Amino acid sequence: ASDIQSDLSDVLYTADQIQNRLNELAAEIEADYAGRDLLLVGVLNGAIMVMADLSRSLKRHCEMDWMAISSYGSGTQSSGVVRILKDLNTDLSGRHVLVVEDIVDTGLTLAYLIQNLKSRNPASIGVMAMFRKPEALRSPVEVKYIGYDLPNEFVVGYGLDYAGRYRNLRDLGTLAPHVYS
Ligand code: PRP
Numbered sequence: 001a002s003d004i005q006s007d008l009s010d011v012l013y014t015a016d017q018i019q020n021r022l023n024e025l026a027a028e029i030e031a032d033y034a035g036r037d038l039l040l041v042g043v044l045n046g047a048i049m050v051m052a053d054l055s056r057s058l059k060r061h062c063e064m065d066w067m068a069i070s071s072y073g074s075g076t077q078s079s080g081v082v083r084i085l086k087d088l089n090t091d092l093s094g095r096h097v098l099v100v101e102d103i104v105d106t107g108l109t110l111a112y113l114i115q116n117l118k119s120r121n122p123a124s125i126g127v128m129a130m131f132r133k134p135e136a137l138r139s140p141v142e143v144k145y146i147g148y149d150l151p152n153e154f155v156v157g158y159g160l161d162y163a164g165r166y167r168n169l170r171d172l173g174t175l176a177p178h179v180y181s
């Protein structure tokens with residue numbers, strides 16, 4: 001079919017559920033970061049949707065910057081290989097940094113990123129991830145703000161891709177088997 005929504009076999013979280021959860025997390029973040037400047041660091045490409053929606057759910061000032069870092073090739077398995085494709089434009093020293101991710105899967109991307117950002121002397125580093133797969137975790141990473149926990153299945157939508165596609169689905173779901181073959 002030409003409608004990409006019809007390539008999903010199941011919708012796990014709708015756009016409305018995602019936005020409702022983001023509103024709750026935004027309230028937590030506002031309380032936790034009260035009186036402090038906040039720099040949101042989005043991890044390209046997957047975090048574009050959650051960055052756009054989380055930042056607009058905040059009723060306070062924030063700055064945004066971006067890193068491009070990739071641990072996956074074009075397939076569905078984590079390679080464990082992490083590369084910085086684009087670095088931040090912002091000096092992190094003394095900044096309160098909140099890393100914004102679409103998903104924590106094995107945790108390898110985030111483990112590398114946190115270690116890298118810590119070396120730049122920020123005042124604090126926190127992590128927000130819209131989704132997490134607890135069963136897939138291979139590297140211990142502390143994620144303070146979690147949207148939803150997922151089963152260990154390959155999912156797409158809301159910024160998550162399969163071979164670069166399906167990021168622009170508003171919902172999060174599993175791909176139908178016919179898509180892979
Ligand atoms: C995906 C996702 C996370 C990372 C999580 O990014 O957006 O950044 O994998 O996987 P991990 O916990 O196993 O490291 P990807 O590397 O596919 O790049 P993309 O955001 O450009 O899709």
Ligand code: MN
Nearest residue numbers: 043044045046
């Ligand atoms: Mn990513």
Ligand code: MG
Nearest residue numbers: 046072160161
């Ligand atoms: Mg990807």
